[in-house]
Amino acid sequence: MDLARIQEALRREKLDGWLFFDHHERDPLAYAVLGFRPVRHVTRRWYYLIPAQGEPRGLVHRVEPHVIDTLPGEKLRYSSWQEQHAQLGKLLAGTRRVAMQYSPRCAVPYVAMVDAGTVELVRDLGPEVVSSAELVQEFEACLNETQFASHVEAGRIVDQIRAAAFRFMGERVESGVDELAVKKFVRAEFESARLITDSGPIVGVNAHAGDPHYEPLPWNSSPIRRGDLVLLDMWARFEKPGSVYYDITWTGVCGEPSERVRKVFEIVRDARDAAVQKVADAVAKGVEIRGFEVDDAARSYIASQGFGDQFVHRTGHSIGEEVHSTGANMDNLETHDDRRILSGALFSVEPGIYLEDFGIRSEVNVFVRPDSAIVTGQIQRELVRIA
Secondary structure, three states, X not given: OOHHHHHHHHHHOOOOEEEEEXXXXXXXXXXXXXXXXXXXXXXXOEEEEEEOOOOOEEEEEOOOOOOOOOOOOEEEEEOOXXXXXHHHHHHOOOOOEEEEOOOHHHOOOOOOOOOHHHHHHHHHOOOEEEEOHXXXXXXXXXXXXXXXXXXXXXXXXXXXXXXXXXXXXXXXXOOOOEHHHHHHHHHHHHHHOOEEOOOOOEEEEHHHXXXXXOOOOOOOOOEOOOOOEEEEEEEEEEOXXXXXXXXXXXXXXXXXXXXXXXXXXXXXXXXXXXXHHHHHHHHHHOOOOEHHHHHHHHHHHHHHOOOHHHOOOOOEOEOOOOOOOOOOOEOOOOOOOOOEOOOOEEEEEOOEEEOOOOEEEOEEXXXXXXXXXXXXXXXXXXXXXXX
């Protein structure tokens, strides 16, 4: 826990404190930001307040008095619910605005960890509760140089495996290959490179490519034949603590693409590039930019080409040690994400158009430095010719 930096951020945001709360380890963000793990299962509620000024302080149950002993500051204790409320009032004394892992109307579900009843309790004790979403991304979703280097190196290998996967398809189109075989090939290559993934990859042929979250399984895998379109979405990181994911989507055709497929690919590609340029221009000029604005850049272009209703998901998501991380998402569809895109942020830009007979998605990863925003891996400009 970087106490001095957290308190500096609280003062900058005009907050009196950041109140952490957990019960049964429901809030992984609390443990990540505070930098500790409980030595045993958490079965009682604990609270920990980092004030904008002064020493932090906590509140624990007498059955589990040592749960936050590794954190600095005095620890109040309680047994009964009446004592809990009274001691929580003491903990919050003098605070008017406190941040919690709360999101109004669950607009940012990655941060909405604290239950509504606990928010009501804190409000009843006097303070205004505001969302910690901006604080969480500053202290949990912005990469250091070591993390960024792990992402770049993973990306170099994943790009190689992606190219090899398309070659694998092409070499076997005539003799017989299906989606599941390609998925197994990619997973084997990941294992050989000591990369891990939480699921996937997505290998979608024709209509399956029109399903954004399709994944081949033994009972639904389709063969890959000449003339077919194939979407390949893959994500992985190194099997080391602190390593960061790389996440891409490319599409290819077994043969010559139709004019319709080529047109849809070019629209998606250009929407992707418009979103990336939106971020790059803002960062270069020192202009604040928020997640929803990036989504608008891609979505407005696709809508202008007549496919707005076929772009059914957000433009991108935060990337970290989890492939879907806790920073700002490029989203003005599923949510209105008005979090700022901060220096150190890593996120995907992946617009798509999904039709009944095929789908196209094109995904890159963007990393933000203080004065620039860059795509971190190879960029697809044309459809892959698989065979």
